[in-house]
Amino acid sequence: MRKIIVNEFMTLDGVIEAPEEWQFPYLSEDVSEEIRTGVYEAEASLLGRKTYEIFAASWPLRTNNEFGVADKLNSERKFVVSSTLEEVEWNNSTLIKGNVEEEVRKLKQQPGGVIRIVGSATLVQSLMKADLIDEFQLMIHPVVVGHGKRLFNDAIGIPSLKLVETKAFSTGVVLLHYQSDKK
Numbered sequence: 372m373r374k375i376i377v378n379e380f381m382t383l384d385g386v387i388e389a390p391e392e393w394q395f396p397y398l399s400e401d402v403s404e405e406i407r408t409g410v411y412e413a414e415a416s417l418l419g420r421k422t423y424e425i426f427a428a429s430w431p432l433r434t435n436n437e438f439g440v441a442d443k444l445n446s447e448r449k450f451v452v453s454s455t456l457e458e459v460e461w462n463n464s465t466l467i468k469g470n471v472e473e474e475v476r477k478l479k480q481q482p483g484g485v486i487r488i489v490g491s492a493t494l495v496q497s498l499m500k501a502d503l504i505d506e507f508q509l510m511i512h513p514v515v516v517g518h519g520k521r522l523f524n525d526a527i528g529i530p531s532l533k534l535v536e537t538k539a540f541s542t543g544v545v546l547l548h549y550q551s552d553k554k
Contacts, residue, residue: 373479374505375417377488377495378409379522381509387492388519390512397512397542405538405546409508410440413447414484417475419491420453427461450478450486452494472501479503492520506550507532513543 380390418426426444433441449464452471459466467474475498478486488495488504498504509522531552538546 373481373483373486375475375479375486375488375498375503376413376506376508377504378508379490379510381511381522382514382516383511384515384517385521385523386516386519387490387522393514393516394512397544399540399542401540402510402542402544405510405540407439409487410443412485413487415448415450415486416444417450417452417478417486417488417491417494419494420451420456422490423449423451423453423459423461427459431461471497472503475503492522495522502551504551506548509547509549511545511547
């Protein structure tokens with residue numbers, strides 16, 4: 372059975388929205404290497420519409436940039452969840468419409484490696500409710516922004532999680548790696 376791993380950049384106050392506004396001052400060589408490792412460990416990506424549109428507008432224009440991940444992201448399988456898109460044009464993308472929970476359960480049953488979710492807060496929250504997330508890898512940045520979308524909010528039940536790894540980076544970023552306690 373395939374695992375679904377959520378990778379998120381997060382502030383100390385739990386905000387995951389618009390990391391391009393607060394993440395870059397903390398992007399050191401060791402943080403970049405951790406991000407690169409996460410990208411290469413995954414076999415496929417599962418993306419919500421907004422994240423897909425941001426990525427599809429940017430990554431196809433790049434080749435192996437300073438992070439060394441552009442070619443990997445451009446070639447890997449991508450599953451895009453959207454009720455509004457009619458087609459997805461980024462290389463190796465498949466559109467998921469209809470019953471998302473059922474389709475994601477089917478994806479998890481297929482042979483293959485890790486499916487990674489980056490960003491895509493609404494999708495992650497719906498999959499949390501359905502207990503379809505296996506792991507969370509949260510990169511906590513030492514900044515408080517005070518507003519914005521949070522991964523864990525009052526509308527969802529926070530899953531029972533077990534801390535399996537912590538890692539500190541040179542810029543004060545901390546990786547918290549949790550697995551679902553039910554897995």
